[in-house]
Amino acid sequence: METILAILAGALVTAGLWLMLSGNLLRFLFGLMLLSNAVNLAIFAAGRLTEGRPPLLEPGGARPVGELANALPQALLLTAIVIGFGLFAFALALTIRAYRSFGHLEVDRMRLAEPEEPRGEA
Template identity: 65%
Template sequence: MEPFFAIAVGGLAAAAVYLMLSGELLRYIFGLVLLSNAANLAIFVSGRLTPGAPPLIPEGAYAPAGTVANALPQALVLTAIVIGFGLFAFALVLTFRAWTTLGTLEGDDMRVAEPKVTK
């Protein structure tokens, strides 16, 4: 099962790089979201995909008995999803503001602070 997820992470990362290399800001934002999802999936898979019980320690024991699920990657991914959603919301509002102010989302046309190049 892990090779399938490794291929999925590679596909998501490749699609994210493709979108981020385009010249449009909105595609860059969607590429950033795809890249964060690829990173989340890679972290989640790194915790091994084994079926197991919840990591609960019985009373009087020092360690869980038997095979248990790894809770750390799950907690990291959950935190990363929340942070990624906040970043996406901020970037989407910033993109909308850039579009209303500049009238374009093309990266080459958004160079307002640079001096005009005369040929």
């Protein structure tokens, strides 16, 4: 299972990187989304996978009996997903604003803050 997840995470990184290298801002964001999901998968896999052992106690029990899943990586993952979602929403809003003010999403043509010729702020 770990092997499959590791390969999947690698594939996601590859696809994400491919998208990020294209000159379009929206594709870049989709690539970033894939990359952050690959990271989430990697954390999940690195936290050890234990099949069919929920992190629950027996009714009335005070201590875990036998082996059980570690809930912490999943808690980290949830936090990361929520944060990533917020950041992605902001980045999308920013993309819309960029599209409205430039009329395109080609990153190579976004040179307003850094004009080719050294001159003042546009």
